Amino acid sequence: MYLPTITSDLIDKGIAKNDTSYIWNQGVKMMIVSVIGLVAAGGNVYFASTQAMKVGQKLRSQMFSKVVNFSSREFTDFGDASLITRTTNDIIQIQNVMVTILRMMLQSPIMLIAAGFLAYNREHKLTLIFAISIPILAVCVVAIMYFAVPLFKSIQKKTDRINLVFREGLTGVRVIRAFNQDKFEQDRFDGANTDYTHTATKAYTIVSFMFPVMTLILSGTNIGIIWLGGHLIADMQMQVGNLVAFMTYATQILMSFMMLSMVFVFVPRAQASAARINQVLNRESSVSDVDEQQQLSFDDNKPATLSFNDVSFKYRGAEKNALSNVNFDVQAGQTIAVIGGTGSGKSTLVNLIPRLFNIDHGSIKVDGVEISQVSQHDLHEKISITQQKAVLFKGTIRSNLLYGNDDATDDDMWKALEIAQAKDFVNESGGLDAEVEQNGDNFSGGQRQRLAIARTIIKPASIYVFDDSFSALDFKTDAKLRMALKKDQQVQQAVTVIVAQRVSTVADANLILVMEDGQVVGQGTHQELKDNNKTYRQIIDSQIEEGDGTNA
Numbered sequence: 001m002y003l004p005t006i007t008s009d010l011i012d013k014g015i016a017k018n019d020t021s022y023i024w025n026q027g028v029k030m031m032i033v034s035v036i037g038l039v040a041a042g043g044n045v046y047f048a049s050t051q052a053m054k055v056g057q058k059l060r061s062q063m064f065s066k067v068v069n070f071s072s073r074e075f076t077d078f079g080d081a082s083l084i085t086r087t088t089n090d091i092i093q094i095q096n097v098m099v100t101i102l103r104m105m106l107q108s109p110i111m112l113i114a115a116g117f118l119a120y121n122r123e124h125k126l127t128l129i130f131a132i133s134i135p136i137l138a139v140c141v142v143a144i145m146y147f148a149v150p151l152f153k154s155i156q157k158k159t160d161r162i163n164l165v166f167r168e169g170l171t172g173v174r175v176i177r178a179f180n181q182d183k184f185e186q187d188r189f190d191g192a193n194t195d196y197t198h199t200a201t202k203a204y205t206i207v208s209f210m211f212p213v214m215t216l217i218l219s220g221t222n223i224g225i226i227w228l229g230g231h232l233i234a235d236m237q238m239q240v241g242n243l244v245a246f247m248t249y250a251t252q253i254l255m256s257f258m259m260l261s262m263v264f265v266f267v268p269r270a271q272a273s274a275a276r277i278n279q280v281l282n283r284e285s286s287v288s289d290v291d292e293q294q295q296l297s298f299d300d301n302k303p304a305t306l307s308f309n310d311v312s313f314k315y316r317g318a319e320k321n322a323l324s325n326v327n328f329d330v331q332a333g334q335t336i337a338v339i340g341g342t343g344s345g346k347s348t349l350v351n352l353i354p355r356l357f358n359i360d361h362g363s364i365k366v367d368g369v370e371i372s373q374v375s376q377h378d379l380h381e382k383i384s385i386t387q388q389k390a391v392l393f394k395g396t397i398r399s400n401l402l403y404g405n406d407d408a409t410d411d412d413m414w415k416a417l418e419i420a421q422a423k424d425f426v427n428e429s430g431g432l433d434a435e436v437e438q439n440g441d442n443f444s445g446g447q448r449q450r451l452a453i454a455r456t457i458i459k460p461a462s463i464y465v466f467d468d469s470f471s472a473l474d475f476k477t478d479a480k481l482r483m484a485l486k487k488d489q490q491v492q493q494a495v496t497v498i499v500a501q502r503v504s505t506v507a508d509a510n511l512i513l514v515m516e517d518g519q520v521v522g523q524g525t526h527q528e529l530k531d532n533n534k535t536y537r538q539i540i541d542s543q544i545e546e547g548d549g550t551n552a
């Protein structure tokens with residue numbers, strides 16, 4: 001900002017009076033001022049960028065730790081695609097606007113006031129020109145903001161949509177190909193993509209008017225300054241150097257004004273992103289721990305038990321209960337099996353044990369303690385579960401097993417793999433350090449299941465849950481696995497919960513629950529149910545017809 005003053009002096013006192021040493025003097029001053037300006041500008045960019053990146057890093061970390069503690073309900077409410085966009089794209093918007101704010105929000109007002117003051121000091125008659133150009137500029141900026149800001153806000157939602165369609169396309173790629181729906185999916189993606197592009201193009205086209213409008217106003221202002229300044233010079237009321245300095249200050253004033261207004265264009269966009277991020281950060285998980293002072297804890301010396309007392313549960317928005325009045329009680333060393341048709345409530349029942357959802361009525365106790373009264377962390381320590389759909393992580397077999405128990409030795413791992421009937425194929429694949437691709441894609445469905453089972457067994461727990469985990473195994477492997485499981489000391493001291501569709505899988509359980517439409521319609525041993533329960537008998541009959549009644 002000091003440069004125009006030096007230029008003005010250089011012209012009026014150096015060039016006009018042909019004073020070479022003064023010109024050199026001013027030249028050196030200009031160099032020093034420029035270098036200081038350069039260092040300051042570099043420092044400004046550096047600090048603004050690093051601070052913005054740090055804010056982004058912190059936000060991403062907060063989002064991640066929040067999301068991993070969400071219950072299924074919050075995932076359903078937000079949707080996976082939206083959570084990913086919020087953690088990536090929305091945070092990038094915040095970062096960008098922070099850089100802009102830190103660089104311009106502080107600099108522009110200072111420049112605007114200082115340049116205005118210096119310009120007024122040079123020649124206050126010329127400052128009258130700003131009385132015309134600044135209102136014109138303000139009207140143009142407000143008009144541009146009026147049209148662009150709503151568009152910027154809707155861009156975020158359209159990014160969500162692109163992510164959603166893209167994710168579905170990726171995860172369902174095999175199904176899409178099998179049903180020859182490539183064209184349909186491509187069109188769906190193109191639709192979302194075009195919609196986003198149209199909105200973004202419109203928004204940026206409107207913003208792009210800013211620069212031509214600015215140039216026009218700036219040129220008009222300069223013409224006004226030269227015209228008025230020319231008259232003042234002709235009347236000997238002003239020097240040429242002052243005019244040159246004034247023109248530079250005028251450019252600085254209008255540029256600062258424009259930069260300040262640009263901040264107001266980008267802030268609303270980041271505001272929309274910030275609101276979306278806050279929705280996630282402020283959302284409390286529907287399954288939360290009781291206050292620490294009131295929390296109960298497990299007594300590790302007590303034997304394992306699992307009991308459901310009149311438990312009922314309804315999914316939010318559902319018309320009827322997914323589970324109604326479920327009662328049972330099982331002790332250490334016992335196996336409880338849950339059998340029933342699809343949609344009868346089997347998975348819902350086992351998902352209530354690790355408290356993935358809060359029950360509406362009744363009580364669930366693990367090792368004699370009501371599960372809602374202990375911390376979720378303690379509860380999850382007590383339970384080891386294999387989900388219906390085996391989930392493996394990218395890494396090695398070892399890293400996947402360590403997920404179950406990070407203290408496990410190689411011997412523990414081989415033992416778990418042996419029980420899970422996975423030892424042979426793990427040996428063939430290259431041992432514990434064999435690669436596991438994303439989602440375990442380099443293993444077959446049955447192999448994935450067995451690795452997931454091994455990961456469940458390796459964890460010391462009070463309750464072992466296998467949610468339809470044996471369905472991907474052939475009868476022989478299924479039988480061998482359950483036999484080996486029964487012999488395992490750790491499992492013998494725990495309660496085992498098996499969900500299955502096949503009678504042969506549940507037949508030797510100590511207690512079998514027969515589920516139908518969310519109700520337990522039969523409860524007992526295989527023999528008792530076979531003799532007295534119509535639904536169980538029907539399941540046996542249907543499996544005999546299909547040649548699947550091996551043990552029935």
Ligand SMILES: Nc1ncnc2c1ncn2[C@@H]1O[C@H](COP(=O)(O)OP(=O)(O)OP(=O)(O)O)[C@@H](O)[C@H]1O
Nearest residue numbers: 315316318322340341342343344345346347348349
């Ligand atoms: N997240 C959910 N939101 C709403 N309803 C659900 C949800 N999950 C399951 N349901 C409903 O609850 C009922 C029981 O589902 P559940 O998954 O427990 O059945 P299941 O016996 O395990 O079936 P399958 O053998 O096919 O896995 C079904 O009617 C299902 O539509």
